[in-house]
Amino acid sequence: MPPSKDAKPAARPKTRTRAKRADPPDALAKIELTGDRLVVRIPGNGERKTSGGLLIPATAMPAPKRLAWGDVTLVGPDVRVARKGDRVLFLPSAGLEVELEGEDLVLLRERDVQAVSTGPADAKDRSPGQYL
Numbered sequence: 001m002p003p004s005k006d007a008k009p010a011a012r013p014k015t016r017t018r019a020k021r022a023d024p025p026d027a028l029a030k031i032e033l034t035g036d037r038l039v040v041r042i043p044g045n046g047e048r049k050t051s052g053g054l055l056i057p058a059t060a061m062p063a064p065k066r067l068a069w070g071d072v073t074l075v076g077p078d079v080r081v082a083r084k085g086d087r088v089l090f091l092p093s094a095g096l097e098v099e100l101e102g103e104d105l106v107l108l109r110e111r112d113v114q115a116v117s118t119g120p121a122d123a124k125d126r127s128p129g130q131y132l
Contacts, residue, residue, distance in 0.1 A: 035077070038108045040106045043071070067089050083118075087116070089113070094108065094112040
């Protein structure tokens with residue numbers, strides 16, 4: 001049945017435009033991880049040097065089988081062994097890359113952490129070893 005001439009056209013649904021949320025000044029302080037997750041900052045850019053001094057870019061290396069140390073930036077509520085500021089040893093390919101505040105970080109599960117170091121990160125902060 002065709003619509004009558006007196007019928008009003010169907011009203012269009014109103015579209016709303018959402019205002020963009022401004023990023024909080026310290027986005028890392030506002031993020032809460034779930035479960036046993038850790039966010040780790042890896043020092044360096046993934047490049048290595050050979051013993052002869054040749055630079056091996058991160059893109060030219062095969063899948064990493066070498067563990068890496070990273071600084072814990074964020075900790076989930078169920079993490080038992082690491083705290084913010086600790087250094088953890090993990091396999092880089094076990095984590096997922098995430099960008100927070102323009103910085104590339106790695107998201108890990110606690111079970112992917114092989115070791116935790118709560119000591120100083122720099123060698124100059126450590127006490128000297130024995131000399132023979």
